[in-house]
Amino acid sequence: MTTAKQLLMAATRQRHPPFIEAVVADARITAERRGERAEFRSRADAVAQMARLALVSDGYLAMVCYRLKASLQRRGVPVVPRLLHRMAMMIAQISIGDPVVIEPGVYIAHGQVVIDGFVDIGAGTAIAPWTSIGLKFGTIKGPTIGRNCKIGTGSRLLGSFTIGDGAQIGANAVVLGDVPAGAVAVGIPARVIDQSAGGS
Numbered sequence: 508m509t510t511a512k513q514l515l516m517a518a519t520r521q522r523h524p525p526f527i528e529a530v531v532a533d534a535r536i537t538a539e540r541r542g543e544r545a546e547f548r549s550r551a552d553a554v555a556q557m558a559r560l561a562l563v564s565d566g567y568l569a570m571v572c573y574r575l576k577a578s579l580q581r582r583g584v585p586v587v588p589r590l591l592h593r594m595a596m597m598i599a600q601i602s603i604g605d606p607v608v609i610e611p612g613v614y615i616a617h618g619q620v621v622i623d624g625f626v627d628i629g630a631g632t633a634i635a636p637w638t639s640i641g642l643k644f645g646t647i648k649g650p651t652i653g654r655n656c657k658i659g660t661g662s663r664l665l666g667s668f669t670i671g672d673g674a675q676i677g678a679n680a681v682v683l684g685d686v687p688a689g690a691v692a693v694g695i696p697a698r699v700i701d702q703s704a705g706g707s
Contacts, residue, residue, distance in 0.1 A: 532611030624649030
């Protein structure tokens with residue numbers, strides 16, 4: 508018998524972006540955030556730049572593993588997605604769960620990142636190291652993070668809530684509820700200290 512969670516999981520897998528579109532967009536934002544050339548002159552140039560970024564950025568290489576895992580799961584390929592998940596953990600200590608949907612063009616600066624549960628992350632968002640994003644015990648739904656957000660080093664985003672477009676989460680903040688678009692949230696538990704930081 509198919510459970511509600513299995514149906515939700517199947518629907519979620521269909522929402523993953525196409526692999527090539529996603530890894531190219533991830534490469535562009537990675538290069539941009541590293542202060543490098545982010546416009547690719549041709550398809551061959553894009554491939555060369557992605558290969559270079561995979562060598563110099565553990566976060567980008569782990570994202571490629573996640574993207575390929577999600578693409579293969581959508582097609583029903585067994586075993587290999589699990590190996591790719593393990594590879595991302597070995598490469599960069601990045602663990603991105605199966606229910607996580609990340610729009611093309613998200614930047615993970617370095618490793619030591621855990622994202623799990625039914626989580627959505629918008630394009631343009633940057634995630635710093637030592638960050639946990641996900642669910643609370645006993646639930647399956649994690650945060651929905653808008654576009655162009657900044658998630659600071661060591662932050663924890665736990666539970667079902669929304670981070671608005673352009674919001675900034677301070678280092679080591681523990682976020683347990685909504686953060687408006689363009690706002691800055693800091694502290695344990697996090698509180699909004701500025702709503703004029705400028706949205707997306």
